[in-house]
Amino acid sequence: MPEPFDYSVVDAALEKCGCKQSAIIAILQTIQEHYHYLPQEAFPYLSQKLEMSEARIFSVATFYENFSLEKKGKYVIKFCDGTACHVRGSIPILERVRSELGVTDNKKTTDDQLFTIETVSCLGACGLAPVMTVNDVVHPAMTPDKAMEVIYSLKVKEESK
Amino acid sequence: MSEKFQTRASLDEARALWKNAYDNQTRKIIVCGGTGCVAGGSLNIYDTLKKLMEKNGINVTVTLEHEPHGEDEVGLKKSGCHGFCEMGPLVRIEPQGWLYTKVKVDDCKEILEKTVVEGEYIDRLGYSSNGVLYKKQEEIPFYRQQNRVVLEHCGRIDADSIEEYIAIGGYESLEKALFDMKEEEIIEEIKKSILRGRGGGGFPTGKKWEQVRRAKGDQKYVVCNGDEGDPGAFMDRSIMEGDPHRMLEGMIIAGIAVGATEGYIYVRAEYPLAVKRLQKAISEAESVGILGDDILGSGKAFRIHIAKGAGAFVCGEGSALTASIEGKRGFPRVKPPRTTEHGLFDSPTVLNNVETFATVSQIIGKGADWYLSIGTANSPGTKAFALTGNITNTGLIEVPMGTTLRKIIFDIGGGMRGDGEFKAVQIGGPSGACLTKEHLDLPLDFDNLKGIGAMIGSGGLVVMDSHTCMVEVARFFMHFTQNESCGKCVPCREGTKRMLEILERIVAGNGQEGDIELLEELADTISHTALCGLGKSAPNPVVSTIKNFRSEYESHIRDKRCPAGQCQKLKRIYIDPLTCKGCSACSRKCPVNAISGKIKEPFHIDLEKCIRCGSCISTCKFGAVKEA
Numbered sequence: 001m002p003e004p005f006d007y008s009v010v011d012a013a014l015e016k017c018g019c020k021q022s023a024i025i026a027i028l029q030t031i032q033e034h035y036h037y038l039p040q041e042a043f044p045y046l047s048q049k050l051e052m053s054e055a056r057i058f059s060v061a062t063f064y065e066n067f068s069l070e071k072k073g074k075y076v077i078k079f080c081d082g083t084a085c086h087v088r089g090s091i092p093i094l095e096r097v098r099s100e101l102g103v104t105d106n107k108k109t110t111d112d113q114l115f116t117i118e119t120v121s122c123l124g125a126c127g128l129a130p131v132m133t134v135n136d137v138v139h140p141a142m143t144p145d146k147a148m149e150v151i152y153s154l155k156v157k158e159e160s161k
Numbered sequence: 162m163s164e165k166f167q168t169r170a171s172l173d174e175a176r177a178l179w180k181n182a183y184d185n186q187t188r189k190i191i192v193c194g195g196t197g198c199v200a201g202g203s204l205n206i207y208d209t210l211k212k213l214m215e216k217n218g219i220n221v222t223v224t225l226e227h228e229p230h231g232e233d234e235v236g237l238k239k240s241g242c243h244g245f246c247e248m249g250p251l252v253r254i255e256p257q258g259w260l261y262t263k264v265k266v267d268d269c270k271e272i273l274e275k276t277v278v279e280g281e282y283i284d285r286l287g288y289s290s291n292g293v294l295y296k297k298q299e300e301i302p303f304y305r306q307q308n309r310v311v312l313e314h315c316g317r318i319d320a321d322s323i324e325e326y327i328a329i330g331g332y333e334s335l336e337k338a339l340f341d342m343k344e345e346e347i348i349e350e351i352k353k354s355i356l357r358g359r360g361g362g363g364f365p366t367g368k369k370w371e372q373v374r375r376a377k378g379d380q381k382y383v384v385c386n387g388d389e390g391d392p393g394a395f396m397d398r399s400i401m402e403g404d405p406h407r408m409l410e411g412m413i414i415a416g417i418a419v420g421a422t423e424g425y426i427y428v429r430a431e432y433p434l435a436v437k438r439l440q441k442a443i444s445e446a447e448s449v450g451i452l453g454d455d456i457l458g459s460g461k462a463f464r465i466h467i468a469k470g471a472g473a474f475v476c477g478e479g480s481a482l483t484a485s486i487e488g489k490r491g492f493p494r495v496k497p498p499r500t501t502e503h504g505l506f507d508s509p510t511v512l513n514n515v516e517t518f519a520t521v522s523q524i525i526g527k528g529a530d531w532y533l534s535i536g537t538a539n540s541p542g543t544k545a546f547a548l549t550g551n552i553t554n555t556g557l558i559e560v561p562m563g564t565t566l567r568k569i570i571f572d573i574g575g576g577m578r579g580d581g582e583f584k585a586v587q588i589g590g591p592s593g594a595c596l597t598k599e600h601l602d603l604p605l606d607f608d609n610l611k612g613i614g615a616m617i618g619s620g621g622l623v624v625m626d627s628h629t630c631m632v633e634v635a636r637f638f639m640h641f642t643q644n645e646s647c648g649k650c651v652p653c654r655e656g657t658k659r660m661l662e663i664l665e666r667i668v669a670g671n672g673q674e675g676d677i678e679l680l681e682e683l684a685d686t687i688s689h690t691a692l693c694g695l696g697k698s699a700p701n702p703v704v705s706t707i708k709n710f711r712s713e714y715e716s717h718i719r720d721k722r723c724p725a726g727q728c729q730k731l732k733r734i735y736i737d738p739l740t741c742k743g744c745s746a747c748s749r750k751c752p753v754n755a756i757s758g759k760i761k762e763p764f765h766i767d768l769e770k771c772i773r774c775g776s777c778i779s780t781c782k783f784g785a786v787k788e789a
Binding site: 021022023025026060063064065066067081082083084086087088091092095096099120121122125127128129131138143144145 | 196246472474625753
């Protein structure tokens with residue numbers, strides 16, 4: 001038997017953002033802040049509460065890049081591929097990390113659920129290019145070696161637990 | 162927090178007290194709290210300085226209060242972005258005006274002992290260029306040639322403090338707009354100043370406000386576009402982080418002028434610090450009565466809400482942005498009707514960009530004539546640019562309209578980084594164009610750029626050197642736009658996809674004769690038929706790179722060669738058998754096991770497996786791995 005879904009997080013989001021259709025983006029953001037993705041169970045529940053169709057909520061959730069319908073790894077690593085990072089060589093870093101972790105553009109999360117590798121179009125930290133973020137902490141002036149060092153140290157930390 | 166101001170006089174009274182306390186803090190340490198420096202650890206520097214000063218019995222003040230804290234007080238502030246991100250974390254010392262660069266936590270003790278206590282300058286932390294040490298911030302070439310109007314407070318005041326903003330004259334323009342001017346007069350002043358929208362289009366702000374004022378509707382809105390999605394641009398972020406109150410002041414003035422009582426700020430979710438600072442600024446403004454039902458007893462009401470974006474570039478477009486605030490997919494719609502008539506919740510809406518609102522309070526405060534004295538005749542004022550790419554001094558700059566690219570890149574930006582030669586600068590992001598050597602002396606303003614098929618856009622300047630492949634740059638932007646295309650109209654959804662496919666095959670070495678002409682034809686169709694500005698301008702980077710660098714396209718297609726040596730698929734990496742010592746370091750480093758060989762004999766790279774990541778090149782101590 002799967003555990004019953006706990007709707008208290010969704011209720012809290014509705015409470016915080018207001019139980020109205022125009023707040024749907026803020027509500028989904030609040031739910032995602034908690035789970036790091038949007039659990040399927042939330043959709044029918046929101047549909048009922050907000051009196052809007054599940055399809056419309058789904059259409060919003062799939063339109064915006066920031067929403068994820070899939071579970072993410074413990075460490076979400078984002079590589080900036082904005083113009084500034086791009087001309088300072090962000091792609092070789094990304095390719096090295098992807099090939100070492102065995103992930104691709106379509107399969108973003110490692111099998112051990114530890115790392116999710118994503119790209120973002122610009123983090124606005126162009127002065128520090130190329131940058132990557134690990135759970136929103138910015139690591140400036142990356143090289144393929146430096147990026148791998150950060151990832152290895154996280155791996156070591158997890159394994160020693 | 163202090164009391165709620167019920168009248169103009171009570172705010173003026175508090176301002177006088179805060180100003181006195183502010184002026185008493187002649188000695189100040191200002192730590193940059195912009196995203197760039199925070200990433201470099203500036204918040205740890207702030208905390209360490211605070212602890213050290215308290216421990217050593219220094220009279221340190223971190224907040225501004227009504228009463229000054231004695232003659233020996235030293236103010237410690239966290240400011241917005243100083244702009245010189247390349248040299249961060251930055252610490253400014255007042256009253257001397259010294260700027261310390263690349264400061265580390267370990268330097269804090271020395272700053273305290275030498276600079277704070279003894280008043281001595283630390284040479285090691287200063288900025289030097291070409292053997293000259295520049296002690297004062299204003300003397301550094303990067304700053305000397307700028308004219309900071311919108312960014313004047315960024316890096317000078319505590320970004321988190323409404324007291325400090327009020328102390329230096331903040332919200333005086335709002336008072337003027339509320340009590341000394343009629344609504345029409347506010348609009349007249351803005352019209353007279355010829356302030357043009359800083360978001361890229363350059364539409365006259367005063368005209369827009371007038372349209373909204375005249376439009377019929379019970380509820381009108383003021384919306385601030387902080388969805389700075391252009392890759393390589395961070396001007397708006399720096400204003401929201403560094404001087405949030407100035408932007409709020411501009412929005413409230415707009416609200417009064419057009420008769421709106423509700424305002425929204427649409428901010429990218431990628432800017433968490435800006436969201437945090439804006440939230441704090443709004444709640445402080447509410448608690449002192451500058452936002453709310455009866456602003457300073459004037460009987461006028463205005464409230465501001467924050468709407469966080471969720472990662473869609475198209476939401477920078479007006480009608481898509483308002484759809485997103487309404488909780489819908491960010492689809493643009495056919496215009497007219499314009500946002501000024503049917504904007505947010507189908508009501509008349511003023512939609513301006515962050516930098517535009519931040520300029521408003523000064524125009525009201527100092528008058529349109531002052532504003533007209535800066536910049537060029539048809540594009541007065543200044544413009545903030547984010548200077549990035551292969552340039553020595555990356556960062557945030559502000560110059561008068563009409564400044565040449567040469568001055569920006571070589572005098573302020575310090576020229577090229579590394580050994581490359583200047584090749585091009587991308588202006589206006591994915592909707593913009595590439596400017597080349599021949600445009601270096603063109604005065605930058607709205608009309609000049611439009612004349613050569615480019616646009617200022619929001620103000621990102623990405624500098625590229627001779628090692629940058631222009632075909633790859635075009636592919637990069639097309640990939641971006643294709644990814645961000647909302648999919649509503651066919652020309653953009655399908656057209657950009659086809660253009661991307663062609664560009665991808667060209668950089669992979671599979672380009673065919675006729676590809677350039679096909680790209681040009683698609684570009685022409687898309688720019689004439691797409692629904693919104695995103696689609697219409699999507700082909701711009703391709704068109705301008707073909708126009709200026711056609712021979713690079715031809716080399717890729719005909720000779721299967723990348724003249725800049727950047728396209729990975731066209732690279733040939735090999736090991737020079739004469740130099741290789743057979744140490745196996747490269748083969749151990751190779752992520753795809755493409756290198757094999759016997760120890761102490763020359764190794765070999767299997768080009769079928771090689772992903773051209775270059776890690777072997779950086780690993781080899783003997784320089785035996787080469788590119789051709």
